[in-house]
Amino acid sequence: xxxxxxxxxxxxxxxxxxxxxxxxxxxxxxxxxxxxxxxxxxxxxxxxxxxxxxxxxxxxxxxxxxxxxxxxxxxxxxxxxxxxxxxxxxxxxxxxxxxxxxxxxxxxxxxxxxxxxxxxxxxxx
Amino acid sequence: xxxxxxxxxxxxxxxxxxxxxxxxxxxxxxxxxxxxxxxxxxxxxxxxxxxxxxxxxxxxxxxxxxxxxxxxxxxxxxxxxxxxxxxxxxxxxxxxxxxxxxxxxxxx
Numbered sequence: 001x002x003x004x005x006x007x008x009x010x011x012x013x014x015x016x017x018x019x020x021x022x023x024x025x026x027x028x029x030x031x032x033x034x035x036x037x038x039x040x041x042x043x044x045x046x047x048x049x050x051x052x053x054x055x056x057x058x059x060x061x062x063x064x065x066x067x068x069x070x071x072x073x074x075x076x077x078x079x080x081x082x083x084x085x086x087x088x089x090x091x092x093x094x095x096x097x098x099x100x101x102x103x104x105x106x107x108x109x110x111x112x113x114x115x116x117x118x119x120x121x122x123x124x125x
Numbered sequence: 126x127x128x129x130x131x132x133x134x135x136x137x138x139x140x141x142x143x144x145x146x147x148x149x150x151x152x153x154x155x156x157x158x159x160x161x162x163x164x165x166x167x168x169x170x171x172x173x174x175x176x177x178x179x180x181x182x183x184x185x186x187x188x189x190x191x192x193x194x195x196x197x198x199x200x201x202x203x204x205x206x207x208x209x210x211x212x213x214x215x216x217x218x219x220x221x222x223x224x225x226x227x228x229x230x231x232x233x
Contacts, residue, residue, distance in 0.1 A: 035220075045226075046212065046224055046225070046226040046227050047169070047212055047214075047224040047227075048224070049221070049222045049223065049224070052220055060220030060221075062221065063126070063221065064126075096168055107156070107157070107174065107175040107178070108159075108174045108175060108178075108216075109157075109216065109219055110157070110216030110219040110220070110222050111159045111171065111174045111214075111216055112159075112161075112169070112171065112214070113171050113180070115168035115169060115170075116168065117167075117168055118168055
């Protein structure tokens with residue numbers, strides 16, 4: 001059974017950089033059938049896609065966050081990571097890592113089929 | 126950006142009754158539409174993709190329909206475990222995926 005686990009500081013100071021990692025177990029991050037993404041959710045609110053990465057390192061970002069976001073992958077550790085720079089209170093939210101279906105899934109390319117449990121990051125002033 | 130609008134924001138339905146949730150896209154997404162269920166303190170769970178295909182393990186009481194800009198999630202006979210928040214998601218505009226703001230399904 002695939003599992004994704006987010007890790008990283010739960011508290012970040014305003015204007016600094018938020019860094020999170022996602023460890024994948026029960027499957028290989030190098031599987032060419034999938035993409036790996038980050039999605040966030042403010043408490044009690046909706047879902048916002050942050051960006052995705054392919055095992056080869058190709059990245060795709062939400063245009064609204066692109067200038068502040070970097071996603072990277074470490075296939076040797078079966079992990080991928082998220083950095084958000086210049087954080088503000090608006091970045092206080094629950095961050096999920098997730099697996100997205102790729103081209104091998106007809107009619108489902110981009111669907112999120114596995115999610116981590118989520119990690120809450122609070123930005124302090 | 127494709128904006129997904131869900132209605133109603135909150136739906137009150139009695140157990141055993143049918144629930145119908147709507148999702149509208151600001152432009153056509155073909156049938157590249159998924160539905161997710163989220164319970165308190167949990168990550169979302171995939172229910173439907175391709176507008177109408179149930180994901181693995183999803184009960185038959187969940188069904189999806191629609192194409193283009195108008196979509197519906199129907200739960201035919203509500204069970205206690207179905208009361209949750211439901212999100213639609215378009216993936217037609219890959220890699221930019223967008224979600225609706227959610228519909229809260231509550232017990233009447």
